[in-house]
Amino acid sequence: MSEPYTIKMPQLSDTMTEGTVVSWEKGLGDKVERGDIVATVETDKAIMDVEVFREGYLSGPLAPADTTVPVGEAIGYLVGSAEEVGAGEAGSPAEVEAAPATGAPGEPAGLVYTVKMPQLSDTMTEG
Template sequence: MSEVTMPRLSDTMEEGIVAAWLKQVGDQVKAGEILAEIETDKALMELEAYEDGVLEQILAAPGTTVAIGEPIALLGDGSGASASAPAAAPAPAA
């Protein structure tokens, strides 16, 4: 499984806003296909997949501001392993 991270789409960009997801959880993705639209400080840009896989989890909902390099989605092989293993969350206080 691999993380899809917020890319640096311009020299002045420090964070981006996930404007829309063009693929949904469970969709097969091929390298070069457009996954999402990212709003930068200057323009609306398309985010391409860098590898083949299945979109297993979306970590940043549309409208979410995310820093460069932070994960916004997970790509896997379609086995659903990531769905049963959520991202590390703090344990509830006793």
């Protein structure tokens, strides 16, 4: 089993410190392609889509809709195969962030995927 990639709450503006998950556009176990929109999040200023730049399968735990999550905290996970998809339990962002990768002890970790934050404005330096 490979280690899941963490989908994090993006920082969509310089002043954003948290966002609210409005909805999930993909469901648990759905195949995700590069460029797919997986969720919609709301800030104090706008509603934006969360796009991923890796392929995989959406896995839990997923932050539930209407949950406020700090920037950089986990809102969901991508895994490499359909067999690795775990529903998990939706929980607080701290519980989601602490979710361990599953696998037999001594097994090498699988591929780690990076979801890159797109530059959403000329002044955006991080996300």
